Amino acid sequence: MTYVIIPTYNESGNIARLVEEIGSLALGLRVLIVDDNSPDGTGEIADTLAQKYAFVEVLHNSQKDGLGRAYLRGFEYVWKRGTDRVIKMDADLSHQARYIPLLLRAAKKYDLVLGSRFDKGGRLIAVWHRRFLSRLANLFVSFLFGLGVSDATTGFHCLSKKVLQTVLDKGVISRGFAFQVELVYLTRQAGLEVGGIPIEYISRESGRSKMNWGEVWGGIVDLLRLKFCGPRD
Numbered sequence: 001m002t003y004v005i006i007p008t009y010n011e012s013g014n015i016a017r018l019v020e021e022i023g024s025l026a027l028g029l030r031v032l033i034v035d036d037n038s039p040d041g042t043g044e045i046a047d048t049l050a051q052k053y054a055f056v057e058v059l060h061n062s063q064k065d066g067l068g069r070a071y072l073r074g075f076e077y078v079w080k081r082g083t084d085r086v087i088k089m090d091a092d093l094s095h096q097a098r099y100i101p102l103l104l105r106a107a108k109k110y111d112l113v114l115g116s117r118f119d120k121g122g123r124l125i126a127v128w129h130r131r132f133l134s135r136l137a138n139l140f141v142s143f144l145f146g147l148g149v150s151d152a153t154t155g156f157h158c159l160s161k162k163v164l165q166t167v168l169d170k171g172v173i174s175r176g177f178a179f180q181v182e183l184v185y186l187t188r189q190a191g192l193e194v195g196g197i198p199i200e201y202i203s204r205e206s207g208r209s210k211m212n213w214g215e216v217w218g219g220i221v222d223l224l225r226l227k228f229c230g231p232r233d
């Protein structure tokens with residue numbers, strides 16, 4: 001069994017289309033939406049989708065608690081359900097469902113597969129300052145950790161059960177977006193294989209980004225803590 005975990009905060013214009021695109025892949029995937037009580041009603045839309053489609057489940061949290069925390073709750077949930085693998089992706093259609101079969105194919109070889117915007121053949125279609133921020137974040141991460149991947153900050157991943165177990169055993173310190181990097185870091189630390197496939201990332205058309213200066217600053221602090229204090233435990 002493979003779960004696709006999708007964290008949502010104000011994604012009412014995107015979530016239904018994404019779920020339907022995943023369903024039409026007809027790969028027998030299960031979908032878990034982790035919503036942080038979105039004021040725009042995304043949680044209610046997710047519940048309606050779960051009523052309509054048997055492959056959809058929803059986890060509700062009472063307040064916005066950050067991307068990393070949402071994923072951790074999702075990981076704990078799917079672990080208890082006995083999942084063999086996890087795909088994780090953004091809700092805003094930037095990560096296209098058509099790449100899921102390619103991630104799954106690469107997962108035969110790697111424990112953690114990254115949907116990489118900066119591999120040969122990949123693309124990041126966005127305004128210049130967004131592209132600049134992603135490049136800068138990757139430079140910072142490679143300076144701190146030297147993870148040896150071209151896109152350590154991507155949010156589109158396929159994880160083996162071993163990676164899932166590693167993350168749950170070790171725990172994570174990142175509350176927010178630094179979670180994406182900590183996932184690659186923990187996988188490498190555990191000596192597991194990391195690989196990537198090139199993806200074309202399209203900027204969101206509906207809804208607003210949750211990336212802001214507060215998130216950037218929080219991410220920097222989390223990464224410095226990870227570097228100098230080590231992972232949890």
Ligand SMILES: Nc1nc2c(ncn2[C@@H]2O[C@H](COP(=O)(O)OP(=O)(O)OP(=O)(O)O)[C@@H](O)[C@H]2O)c(=O)[nH]1
Binds near residue numbers: 090
């Ligand atoms: N549950 C939950 N989901 C979140 C939270 N913050 C962000 N998300 C979701 O995480 C995903 C990535 O967030 P985005 O706002 O798209 O961030 P981004 O992709 O870096 O920014 P853009 O490129 O501008 O879209 C989306 O599906 C969001 O809805 C949070 O605190 N809780």
Ligand SMILES: [Mg+2]
Binds near residue numbers: 090092094204209
């Ligand atoms: Mg986005």
